[in-house]
Structures are given as C-alpha cells and as structure tokens.
Amino acid sequence: MVTDEQRDDGASGTVAEAIAAVGPRLRALRGRKDLGLAAVARRTGISVSTLSRLESGGRRPTLELVLPLAEMYGTTLDDLVRSARPADPRVRRPQFAVGARLVQPLSWNRAGRSTYRIHVPGHDTRVELQRHEGHEWLFVLSGRLRLVIDEDDTVLEAGEAAEFSTLRGHWFGSTGDGPVDVISLFSSEGEKVHVRSYEDEDEDEDQGEDGDEERGGGAPEGAETAPAGGADRA
Template sequence: MDDTPSPHQAVLDEVAPRLRRLRARRGLTLAALSETTGISKSTLSRLESGQRRPSLELLLPLAAAYQVPLDDLVGAPEVGDPRVRLTPRTLPNGGTAVPLTRGPGPLQAYKMLIPDRGGEPDPRTHEGYEWLYVLEGRLRLVLAEHDLVLGPGEAAEFDTRLPHWFTSADGRPVEILSLFGRQGERMHVRAKPRA
C-alpha cells in the first residue's frame, strides 16, 4: 500500500501553518480573532495546530476577518490577474482615501488626496501613531503647538493623542501616503543622509 499523501492532503496540511502565519503577521490574538469571527478560541487553536481539519464553514469567516480570498487561506495556486483592486473612500472633509492594505492588522496604509479645508484649524486626538509622506503638493500640518508646511518628499510622524489637523497649504489638493498604527507602534524609516 502506498503511504504517499494525496495532493489534496498536502494542501490541507499546509492550512494550519498558513493560518498561524497570517494571524501573527496581522498581530492578532486568538481572543481578538475569536471575537471577530465568532469561532471559539479553542477551535482556532486546533485549526492552527493542525488538530482540527479546516472546513468551509470555518475558513469563510476567517477569510472575511483577514479580508483575503479563500484561495489565500488554502494556498490555491495563483491564476490570472495579480492586481489588487483598490476601492477609494470619500472622507468627511471631501478628500479621498485609497486603502493600500487589505486586511485588519496593526498597521494600515492609505494614499490620500486632501483638498483645502479652509477656515480655522480644528485639531483632534485619537489613539494611534501616524506617519505621513507628501507625494505631491504642499501639506499644512497643525500638531500641538507646531504649524508646519511640508512639501513633496517630506515626512512627519506623530502620536495621534497629540491634537492634530492637516489640509492643503496652498489651496490646491495635496497627495500623501499615510501609515497608521496602533498606539506605541512606530515606523522605521531608513534613508540615506543628505550630503
């Protein structure tokens, strides 16, 4: 009798470590994932250790929680178009944000187009840490007692518990990249020093 595992069994054997890696990359605990999916922590733990066979009823909520195609969870071979479909969101200030990260996790990236808000600054605070990079235009950033103007190629990073507000600095829309992380998470940028 041949003891060679079937191709399907080999794919199923890879689901557990794939689920473990995906959760670790997103920085999620079993408790947080359980709360999001409605799957018990013990079931999630058994899935990730390979003690529980993955089923469609368990994989579908996990794919939804991670915001990845089901194929990514089971390791289906790549087929067709590799492009990521991005869905722009309209911001309350009339700007546009395009999420560059697909799923929940400790770090979220956005490309944003920010119009001139006009008027007086209205700084806000919230939990988190943000890194901004100006792609095009000029950004006015009011951060605590600072009132700064950043141009293309300039970046700023700050704890969002500080009062902050930003807009276009010259009446024309400004295009930025924004990385937003949970409290205490800082960006690590390596750049060649200016000569």
C-alpha cells in the same frame, strides 16, 4: 471541452490544482509538527490508511477530513485549499470621501495597521486639531502639506515625510496653494512606523544603554491616525 468524468474528478484548472495541493500541504504540516501518522490518527480519529492516502493524493479531501486536520495543525481551511496559482495581489477597495477629501485604501487594514492615499483639495485649510490613540506616518506625493501638531506648524514639500503620535493634537491639510496628495500609514495599536536614519543610529550610540526614550527621527512618538488629519476611518 470538459467531460462529466473530468468534473467528477475535481473539475479543471485552479480547482483541480487546489485539491491536488492539499495532500502535500498536509504532509508538510505534519513534518513541521514532527508527528507520525499514528499520532495524527489518535488525535483526529482519522485512520492511518486514510491519512496516508490523503497526503499522497489517493484520497480526495473532504470537509469532514480536512477540518479536524486544520484544527490540529493550527491552520485554516483557506490555507489548505488555496489555489496553487498566485492570487491577484492588487488591493481592490473602494475610494471614499471624508469631508472634502478623497481617501483610497491601499491595504486590507490587517493587525490594526492601514495605508491610504489621500487627496486634499486646495480649499481644505481649516485647522481642527484632533486627538486619539495611534501613530501616523505621512509622505507627500505632490503639493504642499500643512501639518499642525499642538503648537508646531510645519509645511511639508513633495517628497518629504513626517511621523507623529496622534495622542497629540494634530491636523493636516492644504496650505491654500493648491491640492495635496499624501500617503498615510496608520497604526491604531500604537506601534510606530519608524524609519531609521544614520542620525538616529548615531544618537543611539551617544545615548548608550541609559537612554529610555525611543527615537523617531525628531518626530513625536505614538501610533498612527485617521487618514484625513484625524477624521474617522472606514
């Protein structure tokens, strides 16, 4: 049973742990900046004694105290007050449909990069080339994937991967033999998801310093594309 006194002192469980962790985090941030308490006091207007008690846990952190410190240290309130217990690492994003395909987000789409699992039904065979900025990397989990890039028409078996610039005309879907499950890594910023091989390294050595062309294991360059062979992403 939690008493009223315990609630007044900061509640129990993860809330109390998060509050208790603020002081050590502030002290660590100040140490990284190589600042004394007096220097922080001058920049924030918070007294040296208050800063000292905050860092030692003798003063309860409040928004009025923590906000100017977070701004000065270049961090966020979330980082300062996050729970001491590890957060649930699972990505919980709803599955959605793109035409006949089912797309399951596997990442939080940070920094213009995203990861999807795509289920392509067996009847999804109509080729419709699309072009847009980005670079895509595909890995076939099951089934047989037909990948068309401009005039190139390739079939990928389960366990095979491909990467390509989405500035080129591209489409992927079923060969008609049955459904396909694919992992798609996409970057809208044009940054390659580059999986180097021993052959790549040998080619780099042969090319020497005069080679200007970045290699992608035989795949064209660019950035990653929409999860359904060029369809818009959510």
